[in-house]
Amino acid sequence: MSFVDIKKVNKYYDSFHILKDLSLSINKGEFIVFLGPSGSGKSTLLRVIAGLEQIKSGSVILDGEDITTKAPYKRNVSMVFQSYALYPHMNVEKNISYGLKNLGVPKEEINKRVSDVADMLEIKNYLNRKPQALSGGQRQRVAIGRAVVHEPKLFLFDEPLSNLDAKLRIKMRYEIKKLHTSLKITSIYVTHDQIEAMTMGDKILLINEGKVMQYGTPEELYNHPVNIFVADFIGSPSMNMFETFIKDDTLQTKCESIKIKLKNCESIKNKNIILGIRGEHLSINKHNTEKDLSFNLKVDMLENLGAHAYMYLEIPSSKDPINVRIDSRDKKRVNIGEYTNIYVDANSIYLFDKETEMFIGFLEEFI
Numbered sequence: 001m002s003f004v005d006i007k008k009v010n011k012y013y014d015s016f017h018i019l020k021d022l023s024l025s026i027n028k029g030e031f032i033v034f035l036g037p038s039g040s041g042k043s044t045l046l047r048v049i050a051g052l053e054q055i056k057s058g059s060v061i062l063d064g065e066d067i068t069t070k071a072p073y074k075r076n077v078s079m080v081f082q083s084y085a086l087y088p089h090m091n092v093e094k095n096i097s098y099g100l101k102n103l104g105v106p107k108e109e110i111n112k113r114v115s116d117v118a119d120m121l122e123i124k125n126y127l128n129r130k131p132q133a134l135s136g137g138q139r140q141r142v143a144i145g146r147a148v149v150h151e152p153k154l155f156l157f158d159e160p161l162s163n164l165d166a167k168l169r170i171k172m173r174y175e176i177k178k179l180h181t182s183l184k185i186t187s188i189y190v191t192h193d194q195i196e197a198m199t200m201g202d203k204i205l206l207i208n209e210g211k212v213m214q215y216g217t218p219e220e221l222y223n224h225p226v227n228i229f230v231a232d233f234i235g236s237p238s239m240n241m242f243e244t245f246i247k248d249d250t251l252q253t254k255c256e257s258i259k260i261k262l263k264n265c266e267s268i269k270n271k272n273i274i275l276g277i278r279g280e281h282l283s284i285n286k287h288n289t290e291k292d293l294s295f296n297l298k299v300d301m302l303e304n305l306g307a308h309a310y311m312y313l314e315i316p317s318s319k320d321p322i323n324v325r326i327d328s329r330d331k332k333r334v335n336i337g338e339y340t341n342i343y344v345d346a347n348s349i350y351l352f353d354k355e356t357e358m359f360i361g362f363l364e365e366f367i
């Protein structure tokens with residue numbers, strides 16, 4: 001049995017069906033990220049686990065115990081919110097210790113735990129300050145300290161870094177992961193930032209409209225997306241997608257110059273297919289594989305990111321340009337407004353069924 005088992009949870013707000021038959025299992029000690037667009041149900045699912053929301057059907061099991069109807073404060077679960085939710089009139093020390101005092105933990109034990117947590121999170125020098133005298137990063141550290149001090153079975157984070165500037169987010173992201181490595185408390189972390197999800201999660205649960213799109217390691221979601229939604233959501237810039245059609249045994253786009261002869265294509269004959277390629281699998285250099293395909297396209301725009309650059313190229317008959325990642329040193333080889341050859345290894349071209357939006361296979365399997 002898993003450490004956390006969410007079984008077929010259905011949640012409504014009035015007549016709005018928010019979580020739809022949602023199931024998921026989490027192993028002890030894992031760091032799980034809930035990822036999805038705004039309004040997809042991430043916070044609602046987290047609040048269901050915390051006991052802050054009632055559900056219509058389904059169950060929540062924690063460490064073998066059914067906690068579906070258990071009061072939040074009896075669940076042994078600690079939550080950290082985006083808004084920090086610190087008590088403004090209490091100093092840092094009291095903010096951290098308040099919950100323990102209410103639970104009747106002996107004074108010496110409280111002092112020890114607060115001191116350990118303050119050491120670990122490097123907030124010892126602020127213990128006497130009130131929250132308004134702290135920076136955003138320091139406040140978030142106090143909020144984390146307040147959760148850690150309870151020594152919970154499960155940690156829940158709801159977008160804890162959203163109010164911080166970009167640099168501090170990266171630092172705190174690192175600290176939260178380090179904290180998890182040392183404490184090994186099973187954690188669930190909600191974000192809509194896919195970089196955060198990819199860098200922090202042992203596994204990612206990608207949700208859309210209250211349904212699980214895919215649950216797996218960051219590598220699985222990135223390299224083996226099960227449908228168009230996952231392929232498009234994970235990766236920045238997004239995976240390039242073109243609409244194509246398989247007529248007889250030829251895959252063709254609306255653009256006359258792109259036609260690929262297929263074999264073994266009985267199962268996908270006469271279908272509309274979405275072809276997906278990530279920018280890093282396209283190159284201005286040959287891949288030197290037998291199945292290298294090449295296209296001649298016009299350069300629309302260049303975006304420099306330091307170590308590498310993105311080149312955007314016009315695709316005849318498509319309103320969206322395609323992105324190609326190039327080494328910064330290759331930038332001088334391409335000029336905006338000119339045509340250039342683009343090479344792609346057929347091993348890295350994904351095929352999706354336009355109708356069902358499901359992944360069919362890699363193009364290489366069909367040529």
Ligand SMILES: Nc1ncnc2c1ncn2[C@@H]1O[C@H](COP(=O)(O)OP(=O)(O)OP(=O)(O)O)[C@@H](O)[C@H]1O
Pocket residue numbers: 013018036037038039040041042043044045192
């Ligand atoms: N108290 C409520 N009453 C009615 N509808 C609600 C309530 N809380 C949330 N919702 C709706 O439920 C859906 C899911 O909301 P939720 O807060 O879980 O999304 P989210 O994935 O956390 O989004 P975000 O990334 O913006 O925080 C949204 O459509 C939202 O409008």
Ligand SMILES: [Mg+2]
Pocket residue numbers: 042043044
């Ligand atoms: Mg939310």
